[in-house]
Amino acid sequence: MKKRLLTGLQPSGELTIGNYCGGIKQVVNYQDEYDTFLFVPDMHSITVPQDPDTLHRRVREIVGMYLACGVSGTENHIYVQSEIPEHANLSWILECNSYMGEMSRMTQFKAKTEGKKEIGCGLFTYPILMAADILIYNANYVPTGADQKQHVELARNLAQRFNSKYGETFVVPEPLIPEVGAKIRDLLDPTKKMSKSAENPRASVFLTDPEKTIRKKIMGAVTDSGEGVVFDEENKPGVSNLLTIYASFSGCTIPEAEKHFEGARYGDLKKEVAEVLVVFLTDLQDRFAEIMKSGIVDETLDSGRDRARAIAAQTYDLARRRVGLGRV
Ligand code: TYM
Numbered sequence: 001m002k003k004r005l006l007t008g009l010q011p012s013g014e015l016t017i018g019n020y021c022g023g024i025k026q027v028v029n030y031q032d033e034y035d036t037f038l039f040v041p042d043m044h045s046i047t048v049p050q051d052p053d054t055l056h057r058r059v060r061e062i063v064g065m066y067l068a069c070g071v072s073g074t075e076n077h078i079y080v081q082s083e084i085p086e087h088a089n090l091s092w093i094l095e096c097n098s099y100m101g102e103m104s105r106m107t108q109f110k111a112k113t114e115g116k117k118e119i120g121c122g123l124f125t126y127p128i129l130m131a132a133d134i135l136i137y138n139a140n141y142v143p144t145g146a147d148q149k150q151h152v153e154l155a156r157n158l159a160q161r162f163n164s165k166y167g168e169t170f171v172v173p174e175p176l177i178p179e180v181g182a183k184i185r186d187l188l189d190p191t192k193k194m195s196k197s198a199e200n201p202r203a204s205v206f207l208t209d210p211e212k213t214i215r216k217k218i219m220g221a222v223t224d225s226g227e228g229v230v231f232d233e234e235n236k237p238g239v240s241n242l243l244t245i246y247a248s249f250s251g252c253t254i255p256e257a258e259k260h261f262e263g264a265r266y267g268d269l270k271k272e273v274a275e276v277l278v279v280f281l282t283d284l285q286d287r288f289a290e291i292m293k294s295g296i297v298d299e300t301l302d303s304g305r306d307r308a309r310a311i312a313a314q315t316y317d318l319a320r321r322r323v324g325l326g327r328v
Helices: 017-030 052-068 086-095 100-104 107-113 121-135 146-166 211-219 237-250 254-260 266-293 296-323
Strands: 004-008 035-040 077-080 141-143 174-176
Touching: 004 017, 004 121, 017 035, 017 052, 017 141, 017 146, 017 237, 035 052, 035 296, 052 077, 052 266, 052 296, 077 296, 086 121, 086 296, 100 121, 107 121, 107 146, 121 146, 141 146, 146 174, 146 296, 211 266, 237 254, 237 266, 266 296
Parallel strands: 004 035, 004 141, 035 077, 141 174
Antiparallel strands: none
């Protein structure tokens, strides 16, 4: 039997090239090798305020993007988290087996709540729901960017704790972090990661950006003092980020990218990065537009939901029996 691979991208904003590199690209590369689960974690998105109509729209658009990127909707399980209630049910069981201390150590929680007065409880317990998303399908591998590694580690800890407390129930998952592109950085402040929800849209390239915008954003990216296109994340974070984007989208390694740009100036680097992005993204956007016009997104989600739910229901049933919920 094939091992299982699972990941999800929140519909909390327009997807960025960072989301593509950390999440979708790995799924595209691995989908033939593994039994693949790719879902839309919409319940995660309401941990912060969302406009309901926008959220509904984005759920379908994210799936359109998965398909446009080349993820097969018939071979894999593609579904919406909130349409499978066993995620939340299992999350509650896991929550009752988690500690305030370990949750307080989640760096993303600390970053998202820094300086905020009113902090939603959902934001605090969100990594437990993420653990439930993974464990309910007994996923072996979880491809993500570097920012989600700590959350996957929590999922591992919760699985191990549950198994030793109640008996073997869950597979202990492993994170799959890409060698190149695990953390695409903000174009205006390369000390930060590129984000869907950046305050300034010029800091991120979105998968739906038109050609002109892509070129403008890349040409406006912050570079570093000195010359020389070399990969040095500490002293040249801006240039290293552009090299990473180039390598990710042209399919080469970082040393190969450095060799390609030997003797080049920062302006040449930017022009070529913009060019690879434009070629890749305009093609992607054409496929996306076709997909959104067809009825394929809903067909994919209906069939994905039914197939995924049958698996989730089995795992949940075992977990609730293990802890003594309901009737035997
Ligand atoms: P999210 O929606 O923030 O991000 C989706 C994926 O994109 C990756 N990513 C990046 N990779 C490289 N560079 C960046 N700048 C960058 N920004 C984001 C993320 O690491 C992620 O792989 N909690 C998750 C969603 C989730 C999930 C899950 C993922 C919910 N349940 C179960 C895996 C398994 C999140 O907020 O990702």
